[in-house]
Amino acid sequence: MRHQTGDRRDLADTRSRCPGLDTVADLARGFAALVRHQGTGQHLDAWINRARNAGYPEIRGFAAGLTSDCDAVLAGLTPALELRPGRRPGHRIKTIKRQMYRRANLDLLRKRVLATP
Known part of the structure; x- marks a missing residue:
């Protein structure tokens, strides 16, 4: 004290x-x-x-x-916008990219990303 x-x-x-x-x-x-x-x-x-x-x-x-x-x-x-649990920005694109690894070039990847909902 x-x-x-x-x-x-x-x-x-x-x-x-x-x-x-x-x-x-x-x-x-x-x-x-x-x-x-x-x-x-x-x-x-x-x-x-x-x-x-x-x-x-x-x-x-x-x-x-x-x-x-x-x-x-x-x-x-300002606090960031809340994201859905388990989802990260760009997650869908990364998944498609992994599926197409070494199978296609950037043009085909772009078409697939734009065509996928």
Whole structure:
């Protein structure tokens, strides 16, 4: 128990010496929550605005990077579409390809893939 008390004392001392630490920690926790909960990215704009006004060049640069590639960031924060259990994208094509291994060229494979429902 004494170790935790010392840690709390050290943290309080650090916070008193570096008043911006709470702001940086709050921004980091907020971004981690955005990533962890994988919502629709609806809170991303609010987080970016807070980061731009934080007064730290590194955090402002990170926010600018998120803004410049916003579509990719939103795609990363949005949960993927649910797939049917046991099926993977491209599964049907891989099955046909395996059936035709060393039997046909790419043109015949293309025709078979397009003709198969």
